[in-house]
Amino acid sequence: MSPDLHHLSGAYAVDALDERERTSFEQHLAGCPDCRAEVAELTAAAHALTALTESTPPPTLRDAVLAGIAQVRPLPPVDTGADGSLPSADAATAPGGLPADGGTRGGVVVPFRRRTTRWLAAVAAAAAVAVGGLVWSPWSDPSPYDQVVAAADARTVTSTHDGTSATVTWSRELGRSAISVSGLPSLPxxxxYQLWYGSADQKFTGAGLFDTDASGRATAVLDGDVRSATAVGVTVEPAGGSAQPTSAPIMLMTLT
Known part of the structure; x- marks a missing residue:
């Protein structure tokens, strides 16, 4: 699978991929725990930002920010040479990683996941003091969907057919599973749409209902415990759902 797919996690988290890219990335996601964890983090960040509300911040916020500023040492400006070049990366440094001569040290490569974490923290801080201090919202806890996707033992299976795609992620440790679908038409x-857990004896247990948005996409966390299930299915049922499937599954994915 192309390494370029790793770079699509942010666009996937905010639903900015076209159908071909989404299908390719979801197939990649099935075998890449790093991308699953990153998608969960970015999705949680996007959800948290949409939860911002305009309200008066707590009285302690201003004092906390000012106290924090006093404890943060700003980085010095980059001292370029006469030709505009940056200082050498192997310049001597004093204890603590600062240049011995008081200038700036050479470039430091920060792993991508650390950059992501710091970027998200910066976004959170900026959002918390936006609109002249009138916006205040702490980070919300990860949604149930994000918890399943980010589980340490999460496994994923994807099914695609005639432009329709479904990805089921499940965690035996959590006993939960979640589904993401695209390309499903809206129903009258x-x-x-009804979700089902299938068991080894071919019995089906209802696991919740869902509807798609105008673009044919939806995400849902299935009701019930996934640990005894061997498959996840989707059928079209009368409004309110059925006790047992009344039609053949339009999707049926085996949990291995």
Whole structure:
């Protein structure tokens, strides 16, 4: 799989991929735990930012910010040479990593995941004091969907057919599973999509209902415990759902 797919995690988290890119990335996601964890982090960040509300911040916020500023040592400006070049990366440094001559040290390569974490923290801080100090919202806890996707033992299976794609992620440790679908048409008011857990004895247990948005996409966390399930299915049922499937599954994915 092309290494370029790793760079699509941010666009995937904010639903900015086209159908071909989404299908390719979801297939890659099935075998890449790093990308699954990164998607979960970025999705949680996007959800948190949408939860910002305009309100009066707590009285302690200003004092806390000012106290924090006093404890942060700003980096000195980059001292370029007469030709505009940056200082050598192997320049001598004093204890603590600062240049011995008081200038700036050479470039430091920060791993991508650390850059991501710091970027998200900066976004959170900026959002918390936006609009002249009138916006205040702490980070919300990860959604149930994000918890499943980010689980340490998460496994994923993807099914694609005629422009429709579904990805099921499940965690035996959590006992939960989640589904992300695209390319499903909207249903009339008297019909709904229903999720099912299938067992080894070919019995099906209802695991919740969902509807797609105008673009044919949806995400949902299945009801019930995934640990005894061997498959996840999707059927079209009457509004309100059915006790047992009344039609053949339009999707059926085996959990291995």
């Amino acid at each position: 008011d008297d019909r709904t």
